[in-house]
Amino acid sequence: MASAPALRLVEAPIGAASAVGPDWTDEAVLARTTAIAEGPLSTAATSIDHGDYPLDIMGQLGAAGALGVHLDRHGGRFGLSLAAMQAASRACGATGFLMWCHDVCGLYLEQSGNPALTGAVLDDHLTGRTFGGTALSNPMKAFAGIEPILLRARRVPGGYRVSGMLPWVSHIGPGQYCGAIAGVVGAGEAISHEIMFLLACDRAELRPCPQFSGMEGTSTWGLRLDEYFVGQDDLIADPARPFIGRIRAAFILLQCGMGLGVTEGSLDSMHAVEEPLGHVNQFLHDRPDAIAAELAELRARVIRLAETPFEGATDYLIDVLDARAQVAELALRASQSALLHQGARGYLMSAAPQRRIREAHFVAIVTPAIKHLRWEMARLSQDILPAATGGRA
Amino acid sequence: MSAPEPTDGLGSWKQFLCRACGLIYDEGEGDPDGGLPPGTRFADIPDDWACPICGVTKADFEPYQRRTRVAAAPVAIAPQRRPGVVIVGAGLAGWSTAEAIRAEDATIPITLVTACDGDLYHKPELSIALGRGLSPADLRRETGVEAASRLGARLMSETFAIGLSPERHSLRTTRGTLPYTHLVLAHGARPALPACLDPSLCWRVNDLAAWSGLHAELAQKPRNVAIIGAGLVGCELAEDLARAGHTVTLIGAEARPLPELLPEQAARRLLAGLGGLGVSFLGGTLVNGLARRKEGDIALALADGTSLVAETVIAATGLATPSRLVRGAGIAFDKGIAVDPATLRTSAPDIFALGDCISIAGSPCRYIEPVARQAQVIARAILGWESPGYAHAAPVIRLKTRSAPIELHGVPVAGAPWHVTEESERRLAMEQRQGGEVVAWLAA
Structure with missing residues (x-):
């Protein structure tokens, strides 16, 4: 790991860190995560692909520190958090996605500054004793002007009542929770602002989703709220937009760990057949050395961006979106190439290359999808000019 | 069913x-x-x-309301088998490069990536067009699609260059990643707007699209216009708008316009010319902020605590070269993309730059005149031909203020004394010497 994040660990409040993670050094966290990835996670990858939700492994990853080191209270080590996610995704992309869901949920809780959410609730979460994800796909697209917001809140004494339906939310289930955003409806049904809150699944209705082509072990449900009460203790941010503006780059940057891991796993599959098949594979496009070189450059860029995840400059955000888009494109190319390198053996339903193709497709379509990233980069690159007022004056 | x-x-x-x-x-x-x-x-x-x-x-x-289909951005497609040359920017510098390459080689693939629509126009006309009653259509000489088809090039319009990997010869854009054999950066500079000026309240005139917006706003009736910045563009626009019948206040940070370039006598002639057209000059004045008033016009808060009201505000506060793309790629940048003065190569392999976005020995190079020669040098290098190289010389600066035209040669040293060599009611000539050598001279 780079030394800068390690230095910041020293500056973190000592008391908070020692309570739950006394030995979460960079080296220890990465070594334990890698051991889990290469051991139980590699073994379980196929069954997770087919629908097993690996909460036991998530619990191990939490105990190892892999789900908490990005938080301020553990040194704000985003680079380490990304490296851990990459190591797990190399074995299983679905688990990498669960780690991202879990990581950003922890980020919401810590950044909320709400004492009801930043104490035991957060400590249990970041050590993998409790589990929860994120339901921000729709509001993120809503804030970018891509689609309308689906959850609606009304003010009531002591808080809000929220109703609506979110079609697919991952890493949730009975006894679990997720961060969610609702538009506050005032007079005339207009949305005045948005609130962000921690949603307890036990007070909502979980509905089964249709079968997906991959990532079936991510416990993805439809979530229906009917007059769900949000009190002061549940609030992450009110209003939500400034909060989202602050964490948006970190939210997107963390996703890079998934795609980097899927790419690295694809490289493993290419290398695995180099000895028997290298004489014919040499005619293929996107050979392992080319993929490895791009992966190394891209990873270095992502880790450098991870040193300042809360930087507010537009140029920084574009750099993050660019890296995230390239991660998705590289994962697509690498997974495709891995299957071509392995041929029929990679096409078996039990083979990692065909699974990784579906994982890479997920990296490319999960919010923000490649098309959303490009839309947003174009929007941010545009000059702001006055609206011509010639007609009005 | x-x-x-x-x-x-x-x-x-x-x-x-x-x-x-x-x-x-x-x-x-x-x-x-x-x-x-x-x-x-x-x-x-x-x-x-x-x-x-x-x-x-x-x-x-x-x-369900059917959305109107997104009109496909006009993309002229020529057969692309090899990566070929990718040019970022379709202003004069970008198109000149495409023309220069195509004039010598009919087959090499050329792709232009541009944030605008790629239409061709002559940029210096933007600061004299209102006074001549020209419309955006009058200024447009050829559409980007027509030019691309004429040159057998691919035009990716409304597309932003986002990231660059020189080692892999690959350019990331908002419409996908492009491989290239040679890359030419011709994306120009962007208006450098001080943070205190709200971009949604003031126009910057640096391209045809922005000018067209301003034109639409001013076309209705004579308006009260404030121009912030009394440099070349600010002075030219002040005259142009006054000629078009608008009431113009020109606001300069220093006591006189163009303080870096012009000695006091020349600046006085310039002001007298502008004054004769009705332009008021407000020197030694800084604008701290803009605010829309409920009347619909805009209040300019001045540093001395007073304020000024205008219906239209234009900021002519200089240009800056965007650096994110090249810095992210590790390419040398020094107030502009640093290029070799003879070859116009950047510090990265197979990447060239020309036009407003470059700097030579740390000085940005923002004039039209050298662009065609720069494009020739780059085209020959890309095609592997010998070339005498680019010889950089300080371009002649012509202030297109017809009320008091000024022509400036050489590189004036700010603050150094100027000497009058000729002065009559009709003509002023001055020069600046250093160690016995004339380093700059002007005629007003």
């Missing part, structure tokens, strides 16, 4: 969009699997019916 045309007197079958997953419910088709026969009106759907894809209920549907 859909029901025949409706007979219930409620008009044709309507469609409703699921806000969650995008499924479209068509009344004519119904949802037979969900118990809704073809011809079930949306109003008649029971409240416990669920979207067949994502399970949300009727309340999360909205009337």
Whole structure:
């Protein structure tokens, strides 16, 4: 790991860190995560692909520190958090996605500054004793002007009542929770602002989703709220937009760990057949050395961006979106190439290359999808000019 | 299988969009699997019916309004088998490079990536066009699509260059990643707007699109216009707008316009010319902020605590070269993309730069005149031909203020004394010497 994040660990409040993670050094966290990835996670990858939700492994990853080191209270080590996610995704992309869901949920809780959410609730979460994800796909697209917001809140004494339906939310289930955003409806049904809150699944209705082509072990449900009460203790941010503006780059940057891991796993599959098949594979496009070189450059860029995840400059955000888009494109190319390198053996339903193709497709379509990233980069690159007022004056 | 045309007197079958997953419910088709026969009106759907894809209920549907199809950005496509040359920017520098390459080689693939529509126009005309009553259509010499087709090039318009990997010869854009054999950066500079000026309240005139917006605003009737910045562009626009019948206040940070370039005597002639057209000059004045008033016009808060009101505000506060793309790629940048003065190569292999975005020995190079020669040098280098190289010389600066035209040669040293060599009512000539050598001279 780079030394800068390690230095910041020293500056973190000592008391908070020692309570739950006394030995979460960079080296220890990465070594334990890698051991889990290469051991139980590699073994379980196929069954997770087919629908097993690996909460036991998530619990191990939490105990190892892999789900908490990005938080301020553990040194704000985003680079380490990304490296851990990459190591797990190399074995299983679905688990990498669960780690991202879990990581950003922890980020919401810590950044909320709400004492009801930043104490035991957060400590249990970041050590993998409790589990929860994120339901921000729709509001993120809503804030970018891509689609309308689906959850609606009304003010009531002591808080809000929220109703609506979110079609697919991952890493949730009975006894679990997720961060969610609702538009506050005032007079005339207009949305005045948005609130962000921690949603307890036990007070909502979980509905089964249709079968997906991959990532079936991510416990993805439809979530229906009917007059769900949000009190002061549940609030992450009110209003939500400034909060989202602050964490948006970190939210997107963390996703890079998934795609980097899927790419690295694809490289493993290419290398695995180099000895028997290298004489014919040499005619293929996107050979392992080319993929490895791009992966190394891209990873270095992502880790450098991870040193300042809360930087507010537009140029920084574009750099993050660019890296995230390239991660998705590289994962697509690498997974495709891995299957071509392995041929029929990679096409078996039990083979990692065909699974990784579906994982890479997920990296490319999960919010923000490649098309959303490009839309947003174009929007941010545009000059702001006055609206011509010639007609009005 | 859909029901025949409706007979219930409620008009044709309507469609409703699921806000969650995008499924479209068509009344004519119904949802037979969900118990809704073809011809079930949306109003008649029971409240416990669920979207067949994502399970949300009727309340999360909205009337489906067909969006107008996104008009495909005009992309002229020439057959592309090899990566070829990629040019970022389709202003004068970009098109000149494409022309220079195509003049010597009919087959090498050329792709232009540009944030605008790629239409061709002559940029210096932007600061004299209002006074001549020209419209955007008058300024447009050829559309980007026509030029691309004439040159057998691919034009990717409304496309932003986002990231660059020199080692892999690959350029990332908002419409995908492009491999290249040679890359030419011709994306120009962007207006450098001080943070205190709200970009949605003041125009910057640096391209035809922005000028067209300003033109539309000014076309209605004579307006009261404030121009912030009394450099070359500010002075030229002040004259142009005054000639077009607008009331112009020109605001300069220093006591006189163009303090870096012009000695006091020349600046006085310039001001006298502008004054004769009705331009008021407000020197030694800094603008701290802009605010829209409820009357619809804009208040300019001045540093001395007073304020000024204008219907239209233009900022002419200089240009800066965007650096994110090249810095991210590790390319040398020094107030502009640093290029070798003879070859116009950047510090990265197979990447050239020209026009407004470059700097030579740390000085930005923002004039039109050298662009064609720069394009020739780059074209020959890309095609592997010998070239005498680019010889950089300080371009002649001509202030297009017809009321008091000024021509400046050489590189004046700010603050160094100027000497009058000729002065009459009609003509002023001055020069600046250093160590016995004339380093700059002007005629006003």
